[in-house]
Amino acid sequence: MSHSYRLVQWNRHKVVYDLILAGAIGVYLAVFAGLSVMLASENEGISEPIVAMRAIGSCAFLLLHVALAIGPLARIDKRFAPLLYNRRHLGVATFILALLHAAIAVGFYGGFGVDDPATAVLARYSVDSFGSLTGFPFEILGFLALLILFVMAATSHDFWLANLGARVWKWIHMLVYVAYGLLVMHVVLGAMQSERSLVYPIVLGLGIVTLGSLHVVAGWREVRKERNAIDVPTGTDSRERQWIDIGSVDEIRPDRAKIVCLKGRERIAVFRHNDAISAVGNVCAHQGGPLGEGKIVDGCVTCPWHGYQYLPESGQSPPPYSEKVATYQVRVEGRRILVNPDALAPGTPVEPARFQTLDGGNSRE
Numbered sequence: 231m232s233h234s235y236r237l238v239q240w241n242r243h244k245v246v247y248d249l250i251l252a253g254a255i256g257v258y259l260a261v262f263a264g265l266s267v268m269l270a271s272e273n274e275g276i277s278e279p280i281v282a283m284r285a286i287g288s289c290a291f292l293l294l295h296v297a298l299a300i301g302p303l304a305r306i307d308k309r310f311a312p313l314l315y316n317r318r319h320l321g322v323a324t325f326i327l328a329l330l331h332a333a334i335a336v337g338f339y340g341g342f343g344v345d346d347p348a349t350a351v352l353a354r355y356s357v358d359s360f361g362s363l364t365g366f367p368f369e370i371l372g373f374l375a376l377l378i379l380f381v382m383a384a385t386s387h388d389f390w391l392a393n394l395g396a397r398v399w400k401w402i403h404m405l406v407y408v409a410y411g412l413l414v415m416h417v418v419l420g421a422m423q424s425e426r427s428l429v430y431p432i433v434l435g436l437g438i439v440t441l442g443s444l445h446v447v448a449g450w451r452e453v454r455k456e457r458n459a460i461d462v463p464t465g466t467d468s469r470e471r472q473w474i475d476i477g478s479v480d481e482i483r484p485d486r487a488k489i490v491c492l493k494g495r496e497r498i499a500v501f502r503h504n505d506a507i508s509a510v511g512n513v514c515a516h517q518g519g520p521l522g523e524g525k526i527v528d529g530c531v532t533c534p535w536h537g538y539q540y541l542p543e544s545g546q547s548p549p550p551y552s553e554k555v556a557t558y559q560v561r562v563e564g565r566r567i568l569v570n571p572d573a574l575a576p577g578t579p580v581e582p583a584r585f586q587t588l589d590g591g592n593s594r595e
């Protein structure tokens with residue numbers, strides 16, 4: 231392992247995020263259990279382990295929906311970006327709840343110590359069960375989903391991101407969609423087979439449609455941006471002609487950026503800070519967050535996802551950090567910004583392009 235392990239860096243934002251998360255989970259479990267007791271008919275009564283199993287299991291499933299919705303929501307509307315900040319804790323909480331749900335289920339099948347749980351589960355099924363809708367051993371699907379959630383929770387720390395590399399890490403974490411599919415089938419072939427209430431299919435359907443729609447809308451917006459991307463002139467001898475006019479300095483709010491999409495190239499985040507313009511690659515070195523949707527804080531480009539920072543004039547994280555992003559040459563002519571579309575190596579210093587602010591001095595938000 232080339233990168234060493236660093237303990238999770240707690241800060242006020244993370245503590246607040248986790249406290250809200252813990253509070254919301256507590257409220258959900260209490261409401262679910264309360265409603266289950268209230269709605270249970272006198273004849274059928276209520277089994278406490280089953281209520282606990284369903285409350286915790288449905289809470290984990292709901293959290294998974296929230297975790298999967300945050301990404302597209304943040305791409306559709308920047309105001310949701312702060313939710314990305316600690317999304318990994320949401321994922322870990324989902325795994326812990328799912329594990330608790332599985333532990334109660336295993337205990338329940340085994341009569342809480344009376345029988346061996348594995349034997350008790352296997353005794354419920356035969357080979358033919360796999361071909362039956364009502365008798366399918368849905369527990370297997372939940373178990374496989376739990377394994378995926380475990381791998382994701384175990385590799386969620388930046389230590390694994392740094393050592394596995396962003397590509398492998400991302401592929402591992404894309405397995406969350408496989409886990410989601412397995413859990414949908416787990417619910418359809420499990421709880422929904424023993425329930426006559428329409429609430430279950432309606433809520434599940436709403437969850438699937440909402441998630442699907444958010445991903446389609448977010449994906450469509452990305453496709454539209456790519457379609458409107460600027461063509462980079464090629465086949466010219468003169469490098470001078472390759473500079474791209476990306477707009478006026480007045481289009482960019484102080485300490486914010488304009489994201490430039492160039493056909494077939496990485497996006498560029500062009501920042502306005504004080505009386506200067508700098509351009510860096512739009513992809514954060516941490517988890518690929520869109521730097522151009524962030525802002526300048528304390529003189530640094532600050533990623534909207536988890537707050538990694540980069541100096542605008544060099545693309546380097548300030549000490550003691552070592553992350554780097556690409557930089558681009560820029561110049562200002564009149565009030566027009568011209569960007570050289572050829573990325574420089576990550577961390578290459580570039581002199582910011584100066585311009586005259588309208589009030590004759592530096593401007594800040």
Ligand code: FES
Pocket residue numbers: 514515516517518519520533534535536537538
């Ligand atoms: S993606 Fe995590 S800080 Fe940028």
